[in-house]
Amino acid sequence: xxxxxxxxxxxxxxxxxxxxxxxxxxxxxxxxxxxxxxxxxxxxxxxxxxxxxxxxxxxxxxxxxxxxxxxxxxxxxxxxxxxxxxxxxxxxxxxxxxxxxxxxxxxxxxxxxxxxxxxxxxxxxxxxxxxxxxxxxxxxxxxxxxxxxxxxxxxxxxxxxxxxxxxxxxxxxxxxxxxxxxxxxxxxxxxxxxxxxxxxxxxxxxxxxxxxxxxxxxxxxxxxxxxxxxxxxxxxxxxxxxxxxxxxxxxxxxxxxxxxxxxxxxxxxxxxxxxxxxxxxxxxxxxxxxxxxxxxxxxxxxxxxxxxxxxxxxxxxxxxxxxxxxxxxxxxxxxxxxxxxxxxxxxxxxxxxxxxxxxxxxxxxxxxxxxxxxxxxxxxxxxxxxxxxxxxxxxxxxxxxxxxxxxxxxxxxxxxxxxxxxxxxxxxxxxxxxxxxxxxxxxxxxxxxxxxxxxxxxxxxxxxxxxxxxxxxxxxxxxxxxxxxxxxxxxxxxxxxxxxxxxxxxxxxxxxxxx
Amino acid sequence: xxxxxxxxxxxxxxxxxxxxxxxxxxxxxxxxxxxxxxxxxxxxxxxxxxxxxxxxxxxxxxxxxxxxxxxxxxxxxxxxxxxxxxxxxxxxxxxxxxxxxxxxxxxxxxxxxxxxxxxxxxxxxxxxxxxxxxxxxxxxxxxxxxxxxxxxxxxxxxxxxxxxxxxxxxxxxxxxxxxxxxxxxxxxxxxxxxxxxxxxxxxxxxx
Numbered sequence: 001x002x003x004x005x006x007x008x009x010x011x012x013x014x015x016x017x018x019x020x021x022x023x024x025x026x027x028x029x030x031x032x033x034x035x036x037x038x039x040x041x042x043x044x045x046x047x048x049x050x051x052x053x054x055x056x057x058x059x060x061x062x063x064x065x066x067x068x069x070x071x072x073x074x075x076x077x078x079x080x081x082x083x084x085x086x087x088x089x090x091x092x093x094x095x096x097x098x099x100x101x102x103x104x105x106x107x108x109x110x111x112x113x114x115x116x117x118x119x120x121x122x123x124x125x126x127x128x129x130x131x132x133x134x135x136x137x138x139x140x141x142x143x144x145x146x147x148x149x150x151x152x153x154x155x156x157x158x159x160x161x162x163x164x165x166x167x168x169x170x171x172x173x174x175x176x177x178x179x180x181x182x183x184x185x186x187x188x189x190x191x192x193x194x195x196x197x198x199x200x201x202x203x204x205x206x207x208x209x210x211x212x213x214x215x216x217x218x219x220x221x222x223x224x225x226x227x228x229x230x231x232x233x234x235x236x237x238x239x240x241x242x243x244x245x246x247x248x249x250x251x252x253x254x255x256x257x258x259x260x261x262x263x264x265x266x267x268x269x270x271x272x273x274x275x276x277x278x279x280x281x282x283x284x285x286x287x288x289x290x291x292x293x294x295x296x297x298x299x300x301x302x303x304x305x306x307x308x309x310x311x312x313x314x315x316x317x318x319x320x321x322x323x324x325x326x327x328x329x330x331x332x333x334x335x336x337x338x339x340x341x342x343x344x345x346x347x348x349x350x351x352x353x354x355x356x357x358x359x360x361x362x363x364x365x366x367x368x369x370x371x372x373x374x375x376x377x378x379x380x381x382x383x384x385x386x387x388x389x390x391x392x393x394x395x396x397x398x399x400x401x402x403x404x405x406x407x408x409x410x411x412x413x414x415x416x417x418x419x420x421x422x423x424x425x426x427x428x429x430x431x432x433x434x435x436x437x438x439x440x441x442x443x444x445x446x447x448x449x450x451x452x453x454x455x456x457x458x459x460x461x462x463x464x465x466x467x468x469x470x471x472x473x474x475x476x477x478x479x480x481x482x483x484x485x486x487x488x489x490x491x492x493x494x495x496x497x498x499x500x501x502x503x504x505x506x507x508x509x510x511x512x513x514x515x
Numbered sequence: 516x517x518x519x520x521x522x523x524x525x526x527x528x529x530x531x532x533x534x535x536x537x538x539x540x541x542x543x544x545x546x547x548x549x550x551x552x553x554x555x556x557x558x559x560x561x562x563x564x565x566x567x568x569x570x571x572x573x574x575x576x577x578x579x580x581x582x583x584x585x586x587x588x589x590x591x592x593x594x595x596x597x598x599x600x601x602x603x604x605x606x607x608x609x610x611x612x613x614x615x616x617x618x619x620x621x622x623x624x625x626x627x628x629x630x631x632x633x634x635x636x637x638x639x640x641x642x643x644x645x646x647x648x649x650x651x652x653x654x655x656x657x658x659x660x661x662x663x664x665x666x667x668x669x670x671x672x673x674x675x676x677x678x679x680x681x682x683x684x685x686x687x688x689x690x691x692x693x694x695x696x697x698x699x700x701x702x703x704x705x706x707x708x709x710x711x712x713x714x715x716x717x718x719x720x721x722x
Contacts, residue, residue, distance in 0.1 A: 198548045209543050215564050217532045242557040
């Protein structure tokens with residue numbers, strides 16, 4: 001029977017109306033027209049739509065829309081099969097037709113299986129954008145596509161035989177209830193393949209679980225496994241903490257008979273990133289400075305990269321600041337120390353990229369040491385060691401593969417937000433933001449989301465809390481480091497530190513108990 | 516299998532470490548994933564630990580009704596929300612039906628360190644209200660059914676369904692909003708292949 005244009009829906013496409021006939025089948029119905037057909041198979045827990053050669057007009061889709069609406073209300077899953085090999089000349093029309101349909105149902109299609117001959121890239125991207133909860137599968141080979149459909153339909157018929165079929169006009173409550181009580185949501189079975197990986201390596205998981213068992217059951221690593229846990233040749237003693245790039249374990253280096261900190265990196269250890277990490281680590285290992293955590297070596301164990309570092313007994317500046325109220329002087333000393341470490345790194349052509357209180361260690365003598373150079377992104381950017389003048393913005397404009405700038409937004413410079421650029425001057429910005437937070441107890445810029453934060457850092461002056469006791473000169477020095485245009489900042493960390501030290505000396509003379 | 520897990524759980528509560536560590540091992544990955552898609556790695560580690568600790572010690576213990584998994588993720592959810600609440604103690608309590616994990620805990624997460632498509636999905640998930648994110652993840656990744664979700668989320672089954680529906684809409688909009696990076700064409704192709712390789716039969720389970 002012919003179908004009229006839709007009642008009150010947005011048009012699904014501007015096609016010429018075509019005679020469409022409907023025929024009921026054992027599991028549903030088939031709509032046929034001169035240019036193709038649409039088969040619908042209804043099952044208790046889902047609906048399969050099989051589309052050949054595209055929609056012809058919106059009226060044609062009406063019964064499908066009605067059915068989809070009804071079944072979605074029951075919590076059913078929808079699967080959509082499409083042969084789009086013959087529609088490559090009218091891609092736009094086709095896309096318009098179906099995407100309206102998808103949009104109307106908020107992408108409730110759980111799976112899309114497509115046979116496509118020549119227009120895969122466009123439609124694949126479109127489809128990937130449209131479906132969110134389910135999966136998409138594209139066949140390039142018609143035979144395999146048809147075999148697959150046959151299997152699916154046969155299975156559908158089989159299940160219809162053992163009366164799991166839910167006739168179109170059956171009571172809705174029944175089907176809904178059945179879905180609700182089913183042990184496994186069908187959708188979950190398929191989508192599991194796109195479940196994100198949690199661990200970069202089996203070793204990361206093993207050690208994480210070991211640390212958890214240690215915390216829950218009070219069993220040390222040694223007690224859990226007599227063979228012991230190890231990262232390369234280093235015997236794991238206990239977990240020290242978790243940072244942005246990985247978990248740090250206190251380890252024993254039996255060969256050199258010393259305690260070290262070993263950071264097992266989250267970053268997946270593929271060839272490219274390994275080469276980069278190696279390169280950066282080499283540069284770090286060359287850098288020896290009292291305010292930089294020394295990197296002894298870098299290694300790889302069971303597919304996981306790790307850094308072996310000097311074991312600093314103490315805490316991070318973040319927990320140090322939170323532990324109790326600190327004197328302005330003490331805070332200034334910590335940041336001057338960390339700043340010297342940062343300046344030394346810049347002098348060696350290294351950029352930190354994620355300077356923040358969490359990345360400053362304070363040892364038992366109160367000395368500040370900067371850690372986690374360059375690796376903050378999980379994948380290390382191009383070698384900055386090639387930049388001759390670290391103060392000059394380098395061409396390192398790498399962002400993650402998803403195009404999302406990864407860093408710690410609260411300390412990120414405007415140009416890092418905008419272009420993903422990191423260099424000595426963005427480090428200077430982060431340094432000032434961290435120091436600002438240390439001195440004022442609040443961050444210089446705030447925003448509800450990334451965009452607002454970026455806007456604040458670009459358009460506003462840093463927030464100064466009322467009644468704060470931070471000297472004006474000190475504030476001005478930090479404000480200069482927080483300028484949105486890198487050219488307006490201090491020429492280098494050295495210059496900033498000079499200015500801060502001068503004020504430090506002056507401040508010590510006049511205002512503190514040291515005077 | 517819930518009876519088996521209830522036995523393990525009871526033994527754990529009674530002080531049997533072995534039983535405890537079997538359950539911990541079984542759910543470790545899922546619980547880590549639950550937190551790593553929402554907060555920074557350092558916070559995630561603490562919250563994983565706190566979740567299992569609450570399971571072992573809490574007064575609101577699992578009594579064997581329904582599945583242990585529902586109970587466990589109920590605890591994980593409450594642990595996460597109280598973490599967000601405590602982070603925002605200076606301000607008024609956040610509304611988890613509105614605020615996203617990204618709003619509440621900006622900064623990078625490391626769950627999908629390896630794959631661009633996973634990062635993309637996780638970024639989008641983090642930008643929708645956190646209750647929606649939890650619902651979608653538990654449904655799709657942990658395979659909780661509607662009635663199990665209803666237990667874990669402490670809402671009626673009807674609300675679970677409408678939340679799933681609304682969550683998917685928001686997620687799709689979120690994915691459209693995330694800038695399409697240069698690598699996408701390649702990533703999407705890879706993504707298709709990987710999905711295709713991992714996708715099983717697409718029919719609803721025949722019994």
